[in-house]
Amino acid sequence: MNNTTLIIGGILALGFFASLLLLARSEVARVIASIFALGASAFCAFGFLASYELSDSAALPWQITYATLGICLLATAVMHLKSVFSKKKA
Numbered sequence: 001m002n003n004t005t006l007i008i009g010g011i012l013a014l015g016f017f018a019s020l021l022l023l024a025r026s027e028v029a030r031v032i033a034s035i036f037a038l039g040a041s042a043f044c045a046f047g048f049l050a051s052y053e054l055s056d057s058a059a060l061p062w063q064i065t066y067a068t069l070g071i072c073l074l075a076t077a078v079m080h081l082k083s084v085f086s087k088k089k090a
Contacts, residue, residue: 030084031081034076041077
């Protein structure tokens with residue numbers, strides 16, 4: 001795994017943990033964060049699928065990074081939206 005992959009993964013993981021802090025913020029901030037997280041997870045899904053090329057076997061670190069990041073971003077979006085809609089019902 002090269003340094004570029006580690007740097008990108010570290011920055012995105014830091015963004016994931018920073019978005020967890022938005023749970024204490026307003027509902028508008030959580031909805032905006034979930035929209036950005038859904039967009040970024042769609043990008044990760046596209047990158048994961050685009051990294052499947054038969055001629056290139058060095059794509060495994062990118063596939064792992066895209067898959068992990070996409071799942072984390074999707075979980076973040078679901079968590080934010082769940083907290084917004086559960087407060088409206090109560």
